Amino acid sequence: MQNIARTVGFKHGERNVFFHILTACNLSCRHCYINRAQHGVTTLSREKIEKWLSLFADPGKKANLIFLGGEPTLHPDLPFAIKKAKELGFFVTVDSNGYLFHDLLEKTTPELLDFLSFSLDGPDTATNDPIRGSGVFEVCVANIQRAVAKGFNVSVIYTVSKKNLQALAAMVPLLLKLKVKRFFIQVIGLRGNSAQNDSDETMQVSRGQWLATVPEVARQAAEKGIHVTYPQVFLGPDETFECAGNVAENFFIFPNGRVYQCPLCEDHPINAYRIEDDRLVKNEGLTEERFFRLNIAEGCVMNKLLQADNIEYDGQGNPKYDGQGNPKYRISCCLLKREIG
Numbered sequence: 618m619q620n621i622a623r624t625v626g627f628k629h630g631e632r633n634v635f636f637h638i639l640t641a642c643n644l645s646c647r648h649c650y651i652n653r654a655q656h657g658v659t660t661l662s663r664e665k666i667e668k669w670l671s672l673f674a675d676p677g678k679k680a681n682l683i684f685l686g687g688e689p690t691l692h693p694d695l696p697f698a699i700k701k702a703k704e705l706g707f708f709v710t711v712d713s714n715g716y717l718f719h720d721l722l723e724k725t726t727p728e729l730l731d732f733l734s735f736s737l738d739g740p741d742t743a744t745n746d747p748i749r750g751s752g753v754f755e756v757c758v759a760n761i762q763r764a765v766a767k768g769f770n771v772s773v774i775y776t777v778s779k780k781n782l783q784a785l786a787a788m789v790p791l792l793l794k795l796k797v798k799r800f801f802i803q804v805i806g807l808r809g810n811s812a813q814n815d816s817d818e819t820m821q822v823s824r825g826q827w828l829a830t831v832p833e834v835a836r837q838a839a840e841k842g843i844h845v846t847y848p849q850v851f852l853g854p855d856e857t858f859e860c861a862g863n864v865a866e867n868f869f870i871f872p873n874g875r876v877y878q879c880p881l882c883e884d885h886p887i888n889a890y891r892i893e894d895d896r897l898v899k900n901e902g903l904t905e906e907r908f909f910r911l912n913i914a915e916g917c918v919m920n921k922l923l924q925a926d927n928i929e930y931d932g933q934g935n936p937k938y939d940g941q942g943n944p945k946y947r948i949s950c951c952l953l954k955r956e957i958g
């Protein structure tokens with residue numbers, strides 16, 4: 618049967634919780650989105666992690682919990698956090714840069730940890746290491762092999778930029794060799810380091826480059842039995858625009874207590890919620906929610922505000938859109954995904 622990519626609409630009644638338990642990291646990737654000026658340098662205590670997890674647990678909902686950092690395995694209580702999250706009914710994932718500190722594989726089990734995700738930005742040292750750091754490819758691949766040998770479900774995350782788009786296809790044989798079950802392709806965004814570094818604007822791939830490469834590589838991987846997820850990014854004329862902030866339940870929690878609903882907002886103090894005295898509190902005033910309600914021809918409002926260079930206009934001189942004309946296409950919500958396999 619032929620594999621065909623499908624858009625995965627936002628699921629009502631499903632909750633995704635992205636929990637940054639610290640912001641420290643042993644690496645300094647070029648495109649790191651962690652912004653310590655905005656998210657602090659705190660490492661949450663074991664007690665806080667347990668209390669904050671319970672704020673987002675809802676037995677009536679299918680809920681995914683993703684532990685992130687910084688590098689979450691730098692936290693010595695990560696195995697405890699995984700166990701608590703599982704007890705609360707979450708489907709639990711850890712996103713690691715591959716270093717697996719504190720003997721994570723010995724201190725948790727595939728029964729508690731549903732997926733262990735590794736970040737690789739290239740199929741070899743020559744592509745990956747200039748982006749993620751010297752020696753990182755070798756360590757990450759060795760630990761993927763150890764995790765698979767111990768029976769963990771392993772996925773890989775690949776952040777596409779101009780620096781590694783050409784190498785994406787070569788990931789398929791590597792993932793097969795490593796017995797990776799799921800492949801997440803992401804697009805580089807202008808957040809964190811990328812937003813600070815002007816030259817990184819040129820790291821974003823164009824619509825043509827994205828469409829010419831990503832769907833085809835995803836199809837090839839799916840044909841070999843790997844489940845692939847990648848962002849929709851561009852909406853066709855007949856596709857509906859929806860802002861996840863209005864229709865879905867996504868929470869991005871940072872160790873300084875900020876809780877966002879939209880990842881594109883994370884460089885700004887406009888978080889919709891905060892955790893105060895271990896309670897979830899809704900913020901008043903100008904928060905990200907105000908932006909979610911705006912209806913513009915370009916689709917995603919935050920994309921238009923933060924990284925408008927990825928929109929093309931038809932030049933027909935409609936003064937409503939900066940005299941540039943009408944947008945040729947709309948940008949989807951960054952949380953809208955396509956799946957294949």
Ligand code: SF4
Nearest residue numbers: 642644646649687714
């Ligand atoms: S992208 Fe991840 S692994 Fe890389 S520096 Fe940032 S937190 Fe660390």
Ligand code: SF4
Nearest residue numbers: 860862879917950951
């Ligand atoms: S990325 Fe855009 S569309 Fe998605 S939640 Fe954020 S503002 Fe809304």
